Amino acid sequence: MSPIESPATAASRDADRLTELVAAIQRTQRAEDVDGFLALFAPDAVWVNGAGGRLLGIEEIADFTRKALPGGMAGQSVRYDVTDVRFPAPDVAITSVDQEYLTADGQSFSPRREGRPTYVWARRDGDWRIVHGQNTGVIQPADETIAGEDAATLRDIVANVERGFNENDAELLIRDIAPDARIVNAVGAELIGREEIETSTRKALLRAHLRDATAHYRLDGIALLAPDVAVAHKRAWSTAEAAERGDAPEMTALYVFARRDGRWWILRRQNTLVAAA
Structure with a gap:
């Protein structure tokens, strides 16, 4: 020093x-x-x-x-x-x-x-x-495991959100939002129902700082709480390179998924910005 x-x-x-x-x-x-x-x-x-x-x-x-x-x-x-x-x-x-x-x-x-x-x-x-x-290998408790096909589906849903954000595609961003979903966005605003979420999403994509932004997501900790309810945590960076460097995520999000009529939906999403160290 x-x-x-x-x-x-x-x-x-x-x-x-x-x-x-x-x-x-x-x-x-x-x-x-x-x-x-x-x-x-x-x-x-x-x-x-x-x-x-x-x-x-x-x-x-x-x-x-x-x-x-x-x-x-x-x-x-x-x-x-x-x-x-x-x-x-x-x-x-x-x-x-x-x-x-x-x-x-x-x-x-x-x-x-x-x-x-x-x-x-x-x-x-x-x-x-x-x-x-x-090193210690992680063994998931039996009651927290989720079928591989279901886990892959949930990852695909979050991949749609990432792609929709990067391509300014509102349809992708809301494709898997449940009709009665609630979202708390990164600035603390609560959006209730698919219609309000869609309106807010389309308005947000018109703002330059979001329209020109990019994102890279990683979904971790997928756990099945009931046969048709799962939770997971998402970490978000501006770029994949930032994640690969080991940079701290810029945002985290809690997802609650529900399976209805044979498919999975986003029922709840809570976003939190990560304070700079």
Whole structure:
């Protein structure tokens, strides 16, 4: 830290750097770049993988990685999202991460294949290196699972919303809105019923700042609350590139879906802007 740099500024800069390094884990794993992946670890690192295998030191980590990574990403991809960064000491950091394996075209598997890795970092030779880490696979409770076909349908519904926003297509934006839906938009206005939602949507698309804006959505946490009721959370960025960089989402939304007459509808949507850090 320079003499004129505050601790808060230094921590913010370090948090940005750690987010970049987690993005490097994602990038090197996708590319099956063994050397690039191993360069992120300290020589004395300890890693417990998702199968519970404990690897002591860079040699054991390297031996495992050289066997597992080449060819390991065939037909699939992976995504890492940093959810928390902590500094228990100036030169020690902990990052919490949401990990999800995806199809080659970036779609979630059904059932989803997720992990919750934690990385402990130490500052070594002017940069951060992983000194301890552990991954745990996510097992969804039985009462929260949803059929793969239904999950895909809900993702398609939200994809319609994204596409409608990006293409200024009001019909796509309201296609899956239930007649009795309620929406609380990002500025806190409550819209009641499909007719009011449609009117507001068409007016909004005439405003330059929305007409020229773009969006990228990710739908997570799909859960079935009853045979015909599901909930999910959406994270939104202006661009896919921002999401891939690991930037914090700019907005989140709660969705409640209801199945009626053999199809799914958006029954409720609540949007919240994410305050800048």
